[in-house]
Amino acid sequence: MRHGSESYFVVGEGLLTESADGREATVAVAATAAAAPPFRFSRMGPRGSGRQLGDSNRKRIAGAMAVGGGGASQIPAGFTYLGQFVDHDLTFDKTSVMLGQNVTPAQMLQARSPSLDLDSLYGAGPQDPESAKFYESDGLHLKMGKTVAAEGIAAKNGFDLPRGAGSSAKAKRKAIIPDPRNDENLAVAQTHLAMIRFHNRVVDTLPASVPPSQRFDKARELVTKHYQWMLRTDYLPRVCAAGVVNNVFNQGRKAFEVGVAPTDVPTMPIEFSVAAFRLGHSMIRREYNWNKIFDDGFGTLDLLFTFSSTSGDLGQEMRLPSTWIADFRRLYDFKEANKPNLAVPAAKFNRARRIDTRLADPLKNLRAASFGGPRAPENDPRRNLAFRNLTRAKMVRLATGQQMATFLKSKGVNLTKLTKAQIRDGNNGADLDRLTLAQRAALLKDTPLWFYVLREAELGGGKLRGVGARIVAETFHRAMEGSQNSIVRDTAWRPTFGPNTTTFRMVDLLLFAFEGKKSLLAPLG
Numbered sequence: 400m401r402h403g404s405e406s407y408f409v410v411g412e413g414l415l416t417e418s419a420d421g422r423e424a425t426v427a428v429a430a431t432a433a434a435a436p437p438f439r440f441s442r443m444g445p446r447g448s449g450r451q452l453g454d455s456n457r458k459r460i461a462g463a464m465a466v467g468g469g470g471a472s473q474i475p476a477g478f479t480y481l482g483q484f485v486d487h488d489l490t491f492d493k494t495s496v497m498l499g500q501n502v503t504p505a506q507m508l509q510a511r512s513p514s515l516d517l518d519s520l521y522g523a524g525p526q527d528p529e530s531a532k533f534y535e536s537d538g539l540h541l542k543m544g545k546t547v548a549a550e551g552i553a554a555k556n557g558f559d560l561p562r563g564a565g566s567s568a569k570a571k572r573k574a575i576i577p578d579p580r581n582d583e584n585l586a587v588a589q590t591h592l593a594m595i596r597f598h599n600r601v602v603d604t605l606p607a608s609v610p611p612s613q614r615f616d617k618a619r620e621l622v623t624k625h626y627q628w629m630l631r632t633d634y635l636p637r638v639c640a641a642g643v644v645n646n647v648f649n650q651g652r653k654a655f656e657v658g659v660a661p662t663d664v665p666t667m668p669i670e671f672s673v674a675a676f677r678l679g680h681s682m683i684r685r686e687y688n689w690n691k692i693f694d695d696g697f698g699t700l701d702l703l704f705t706f707s708s709t710s711g712d713l714g715q716e717m718r719l720p721s722t723w724i725a726d727f728r729r730l731y732d733f734k735e736a737n738k739p740n741l742a743v744p745a746a747k748f749n750r751a752r753r754i755d756t757r758l759a760d761p762l763k764n765l766r767a768a769s770f771g772g773p774r775a776p777e778n779d780p781r782r783n784l785a786f787r788n789l790t791r792a793k794m795v796r797l798a799t800g801q802q803m804a805t806f807l808k809s810k811g812v813n814l815t816k817l818t819k820a821q822i823r824d825g826n827n828g829a830d831l832d833r834l835t836l837a838q839r840a841a842l843l844k845d846t847p848l849w850f851y852v853l854r855e856a857e858l859g860g861g862k863l864r865g866v867g868a869r870i871v872a873e874t875f876h877r878a879m880e881g882s883q884n885s886i887v888r889d890t891a892w893r894p895t896f897g898p899n900t901t902t903f904r905m906v907d908l909l910l911f912a913f914e915g916k917k918s919l920l921a922p923l924g
């Protein structure tokens with residue numbers, strides 16, 4: 400299972416894939432909805448034909464990006480992996496867990512569409528024969544797993560993802576969740592587990608008046624709407640300029656799927672998937688103060704890969720060792736929710752890296768398992784996440800930053816284009832000195848969208864703004880609007896699990912999920 404898509408079915412264009420020599424993007428099939436297309440992408444802006452940078456230029460740029468450094472941010476580090484969880488929710492192709500028969504073409508289409516409906520958590524629901532394995536026998540609760548005792552810390556129920564199916568060691572380690580990408584590293588895995596707990600708590604607190612036949616659907620609706628509220632009011636304004644987020648959610652979209660019927664099946668703009676929302680790659684740290692045991696930077700990114708089943712082997716155990724259970728107090732700031740008793744000393748707290756044009760250096764040499772192989776030697780550009788992102792954009796002929804700025808302005812979006820000097824100099828981001836003069840000139844003229852939105856953020860206090868913020872906010876808005884449960888369509892809905900009727904943040908979600916208990920949020924103390 401790959402983290403991202405290898406080929407893109409773009410509505411109206413067909414399937415865009417890389418040819419064998421890695422240079423040409425070809426239209427392979429003009430599939431129609433009736434032919435059950437794969438996950439449906441779309442193009443928000445113009446094509447970037449004739450504006451793609453050459454191979455050696457992309458290698459140099461990627462080399463300048465994945466060197467570590469860059470800025471620090473105030474964003475608690477948990478939000479990095481919440482973002483990764485959201486990415487997987489948005490780009491999840493539910494047909495991979497649905498039984499082919501008994502599925503109508505309309506359901507099939509919906510299943511291959513982006514929406515913020517937590518299908519990466521629920522699969523196709525407890526009644527679907529292929530998804531039943533994610534649920535307890537009551538058909539209501541999601542399964543959780545048990546850690547394995549380590550270094551004198553007992554095995555603990557409910558602190559690992561469920562595992563243990565199959566007979567080979569590899570199969571046994573594999574998480575029993577709809578989307579194995581959520582076990583790509585330990586931080587996203589523990590985020591998925593927190594969402595499982597959230598759902599289970601909501602089930603447990605449903606009023607007795609809800610009849611058995613409606614209990615699952617009611618719980619899912621409450622969970623999904625709270626999740627969307629949290630994303631709109633807490634996650635989005637941390638990574639995107641708040642003014643843009645408010646403008647999109649209050650005034651509506653200007654550029655993406657404008658005027659469509661709200662319940663029409665949404666698509667996923669490649670400008671979001673291939674560029675703007677890859678913002679999270681810049682937030683990743685090379686090391687974390689993970690918990691009491693793997694403290695002081697000993698929770699390295701590399702170990703977070705090892706203690707997962709998609710990129711690693713759980714340290715050769717069959718389940719997560721108890722020593723690796725997350726300390727959520729180090730990833731989210733519970734002082735925001737007035738819980739100083741759940742705060743750790745500042746030196747123990749983890750903050751994300753600033754959103755800018757630099758990436759933590761381990762991302763220069765991804766493990767083959769993290770991107771779906773093939774194995775490649777140290778410093779091979781295919782292992783460099785920045786090179787992969789830039790190359791993916793070339794593959795789909797993605798619009799450049801300048802093209803998107805012009806396009807968005809033509810739609811009435813108020814933004815200021817970056818100047819060549821801003822793109823060249825940035826603000827303590829990637830240093831372009833090692834590009835040749837010709838390479839630099841090409842980059843400043845036709846800036847790859849991902850690089851452009853990261854430069855915008857770096858020049859603007861570490862949040863997406865301008866082009867980047869608009870693409871992200873509009874895509875989230877549409878993905879909530881088109882979700883079966885939707886706070887965009889149900890405008891009267893208000894959260895009930897937070898401190899008041901307008902507040903529901905990630906810390907509130909965790910407090911609810913973990914019953915406000917330190918023994919659950921940080922069981923190692």
Ligand code: HEM
Pocket residue numbers: 402403404479480481482483486490584671672673676677678679680683765769770784787788791
């Ligand atoms: C340690 C953490 C992460 C790793 C190792 C990782 C790795 C990857 C890889 C290998 C790809 C595919 C690259 C390609 O096109 O070949 C990818 C795609 C992507 N990543 Fe990440 N990523 C991480 C975290 C994140 C975060 C935090 C976000 C957002 C907040 C994010 C957003 C995306 C998006 C939007 C895609 C494209 C998805 C698609 O096309 O289906 N990633 N990532």
